[in-house]
Amino acid sequence: MSLESAVTNPDVGRAAAAKPVAARIGARKLRAKLRAVLLAAIVPIGLLLLWDVMVRWTGTRLIPSPWGVALMMWDFAFGGIYDDAYSGSLPIHFWKSVQRVYGGFFLAALAGIPLGLMLGRIPLLRAMLDPTLSLLRPIPVTAWLPLSMIFFGLGPKSAVFLVFLGAFYPILLNTVFGVKSVDVRLFEAAGMLGCSGPQLFRAVVLPASLPSIFNGLRLGASFAWILIVVGEMTGVPEGLGAVIMDGRTLSRTDLVITGMIIIGVTGFVSDRLLVLLSNHFLRWSPQHHA
């Protein structure tokens, strides 16, 4: 009798079993996340300890202890400790740098993605531009600094230009690569369904190369944060790069390290944001959905 009811009423059994299974999966996920955070924290904490021990052991006055940097960071952000020119000035420096980084980055994406889509699809354009781009590419972006100061003057514009150049190439090259590796079958499928010509760009080329474009954007953003420091090191009064440069001339290593940490954390957060965006737009792709 009990066997029969279990057989004829499978839904009851399933509903009862479903809840503990879901709860167990939830608990396992939480534990896995905790473990990942703990594993990731080991090395940074170890480095902090090593840094502290080394500073005490050598008795150096050139490098502050982690605690000294923490104080500086607090003062830089909120003020109230040293009350000098840098106290509480983090927001303004941070904001200027962020504006320049994203300004240059968006310009690079705006130019690089459409140009890459066309370069990948139009052989004539590729024949015209590929050699020039290949010649310009090996030149380190930092080597453009003197010229960019002549073009744009001493100031933030030349920093934005450097950021643009640095982000442009990875975005462009990854877009071209993405377009070239689109499965030809997809073009055939679109063609037989009556989609052709310029329509193909939006319907097939862009979505199919999106995984590669996102790779390019992530690379480009990381280069942007590298180049903003170079760009702000000369002739710019505000910005995280300028702060680091000032710290160097004033021999305030705590300020230098503070600037480094803030750039590192901001770069990391901005990359995470891009990953979130990429996960949203690539939810159809099993190997890109993290």
Place this chain on the structure above:
Amino acid sequence: MPDPSVVRETAPVILQVIGLNKVYEASNGPVEALRSVDLTVRKGEFICLLGASGCGKSTLLRIIAGFEQATQGEVAVYGRDVKGPGPDRGMVFQDYALFPWLTVRDNIGFGPSHRRVAPSEVAKLTDRFMAMVGLTAFADRYPHQLSGGMKQRVAIARVLANDADILLMDEPFGALDALTRSALQEELIEIWRTTKLTVIFVTHSVEEAVLLADRVVVMSSSPGRIDRQAEINLPRPRDVASAEFNALRREITQQLTSHVGGRRLVTATADS
């Protein structure tokens, strides 16, 4: 169910292939894939192209689809020369070729929505063909979340929703397990009957060809050409266990193997 031979004689010619030659310029010299292929298909016919691997079945189908240029000869649909791919001929690929970034619904609606059909009309069409292939419950899934059989159903519905006249299928069920394959064969016949489509179906399985086709076009290789055409006048649904079915299957199998040295192979193994 009308007698298929009557359909063949009275229906208008939908596709005509005349004197088709195809030579591929490969890096190690030219490959003659097709030599003087002629084929006439009437509206509503179900044709199976049958032949050994490498005899040019895919090449012929891809030229009809407009994906490949013929070296010589012509292909005409309703008397008009084929110049490239077009919505009158829909292809179902063996590897599906679904758009991975579109859901089942959007894959099926792809054709109409790119031909400026009103969105409400696209939705209606999509719903109809999703129901026809039994995928309504999976409307919002992405291709990577589907089984092979479901992907192939989407691919078929995508062509149907685009209102193609000729359905071109290149070993569409080749990658599926036997159970799924036979379910899809049955569904395909059902769809073909209700939509009155013309189907050209490539396979290298004699059984599949005899099961599905009104007419089996047997091809032989080096160079690829049409060897013989066999009309299959068995009533549908066809019984693979019946004597007539097996007689036809044996006959066509013999035709096929006589061209790939099958007989010599048989005597060779008997000797050893």
